[in-house]
Amino acid sequence: MNTTQSTIATTSSPVITITLESVGVFTGILVSLSVLGTLAVKLVNNLNNISISITQIKEDLKEHADNAEKIRELNHKFDLHVQDYINRKDTITLLIAQVTQTVEHRTNRLYTSMKDMENFLQMQGTFKIREFQDLRKMEEEDPFNKL
Numbered sequence: 001m002n003t004t005q006s007t008i009a010t011t012s013s014p015v016i017t018i019t020l021e022s023v024g025v026f027t028g029i030l031v032s033l034s035v036l037g038t039l040a041v042k043l044v045n046n047l048n049n050i051s052i053s054i055t056q057i058k059e060d061l062k063e064h065a066d067n068a069e070k071i072r073e074l075n076h077k078f079d080l081h082v083q084d085y086i087n088r089k090d091t092i093t094l095l096i097a098q099v100t101q102t103v104e105h106r107t108n109r110l111y112t113s114m115k116d117m118e119n120f121l122q123m124q125g126t127f128k129i130r131e132f133q134d135l136r137k138m139e140e141e142d143p144f145n146k147l
Helices: 020-124 135-140
Strands: none
Touching: none
């Protein structure tokens, strides 16, 4: 009996065997890489947002510093104006007091001179003294009470 056998020539090339388990591992790797990529993108976006926020804060701080300097200058100018106002008020108060004092002094001198003249004329015998209001006392009284 002659039997024929068939032989198949095989070449030794690497063979990749795809099984359900290897597909699951490969899919798991792809999902993990996509999750890691997404996390990396979110991290980069967050870092960019933080960098932009820091830049805006720096600009705001510079603007605030400029405004604070302007406020300091305005405050200094205001203090100067207030001091100038106080000095002028004091000067005017002193001038008014000086004028009031001068007027009172001259009024007293005039009153004294008038009394001296009245006394002199009364001593001559030709002058009769009339009653008159003392202007100095009139300022102390309220003139509207006489109505």
